[in-house]
Each structure stands twice: as C-alpha cells, then as structure tokens.
Amino acid sequence: MKKLVGGNWKMNCSSDTFKNTFNIINKIPENVEIFIAIPYVFIEYAKNNFNKNIKIGAQDVSEFESGAKTGEISANMLVNTGFEYVLVGHSERRTLLFETDDIINIKLKNSLINKLKPVLCIGEPIKERKSGNYKEYLNEQLINCIKNITDATFDIAYEPIWAIGSGEAASVSEIEEIISIIRKIMNLNKIDGRIIYGGSVSESNINDLVKIKGCDGFLVGNSSLNSEFQTIVKKLAE
Numbered sequence: 001m002k003k004l005v006g007g008n009w010k011m012n013c014s015s016d017t018f019k020n021t022f023n024i025i026n027k028i029p030e031n032v033e034i035f036i037a038i039p040y041v042f043i044e045y046a047k048n049n050f051n052k053n054i055k056i057g058a059q060d061v062s063e064f065e066s067g068a069k070t071g072e073i074s075a076n077m078l079v080n081t082g083f084e085y086v087l088v089g090h091s092e093r094r095t096l097l098f099e100t101d102d103i104i105n106i107k108l109k110n111s112l113i114n115k116l117k118p119v120l121c122i123g124e125p126i127k128e129r130k131s132g133n134y135k136e137y138l139n140e141q142l143i144n145c146i147k148n149i150t151d152a153t154f155d156i157a158y159e160p161i162w163a164i165g166s167g168e169a170a171s172v173s174e175i176e177e178i179i180s181i182i183r184k185i186m187n188l189n190k191i192d193g194r195i196i197y198g199g200s201v202s203e204s205n206i207n208d209l210v211k212i213k214g215c216d217g218f219l220v221g222n223s224s225l226n227s228e229f230q231t232i233v234k235k236l237a238e
C-alpha cells in the first residue's frame, strides 16, 4: 500500500495556495498518495487546477444522508461532485463544533457506505497527556468512533490536540506508542488501512518523523499551505 500524505487547508485558502500545490504536480513520487482537504466551495477550482494524481478531500461530511438539513453536505453529494477523501472527527470539529464520538461514528459509516474514503482523526487533549490517562482516553475514543464497523478499509490519523498548530510535534516514541495501540484495535475489528500522524509536521522535523515505526504517512495543516509540503512528500518517499 502506498504511503499517504494529506494536506488540511482548513479555512485557509487563496489562489496562492493553489499555485503552490500546482508546483508539486510533476513531483509526486510513485509510492506516495496525496490528498488535499479543501474547503468545499473550491471543488471546481481544485478539479481544474490540481494534477489528477492529487486526490481531492473534504474536511467534513454531514451525519445526515439527505433532506431538510439546511447547510449540510452529504457523503453522496461529496462523491458526486468529485471528492474522494474526507476527514472525519478532526479535533477542531470536536472541540469548536461539539462533535461527539457518536456523531463521528455515523459520519464514518455514511462515508464508507457512499465509497468516500474517510480518514478518521483521533487525539487526546493536553490534560489527558499530562495526567498519564491518554492511552485509556484514546482507546475509548477510537472504540466509540468505530462502533459496529468491522471488515472495513479506511485510514486513521493520530493527531494529539496539543501538537496541532503548536509548532511542537509529538516525539517519535510518543507516536510509536499510540500507533501500536491503534493497530491492535484495528486488527481486533478487522479494519485494514494506514495509520498516519498529524500535528505540527514540518520540513524542520520531517527527518525525525519519517523514522516512526508503523507510521504510513502524515496529515499536514500549516505546512501544506506552502512549499514545505513538497519537502515532506519527498522525505516520505525516500
């Protein structure tokens, strides 16, 4: 299976961002798959400007399938308009928009049913990390999010909340510890897929982060908005 690098543009996107991404077009290595999670409204722009080797991702999907749900966008709509990947359960949605594990579980199921490729995001707050309770916290979070899902294929991103946007990524050993917990739970539930890391991945720490055992790629926020993204992809491909 190819390694995976996702760019998460969040609510940051300009024509410059598209130009930067356009520049990596001819340098996509064979062994790396790339998606960019764009704001929905840029779908046509992305389809016209991204190289076909860059997959288009959404940053969220509705828990609802259709009907009178003003403002919502369903998994089916995403697939039909050209989205291939979707982030599910990003911590910013959990904390700022009060998404619960139950809602995330529904979003995950909807994505799978509609053949959208979800990347399930999990991660612990600083409080749990400091109290030493983080393993139990992550274990429970993951089990809740994948409730009643078995024999499935999708990717999981470990993104400690304290590392996101902080400039301080988790250490290699901290990430390896959680990856092995995630892999065990995936195996128990017959879930196949890649495990990636996210949280302040940048060109300054990528040399260390590529050494993480069991890590199949990265989810990149800030550094996906500029040419650092290219360095990250290149390092992963080596």
Ligand code: PGA
Binding pocket: 008, 159, 163, 164, 165, 166, 167, 198, 199, 200, 201, 219, 220, 221, 222, 223
């Ligand atoms: P960051 O964001 O790389 O800016 O820390 C990662 C993410 O939120 O997915």
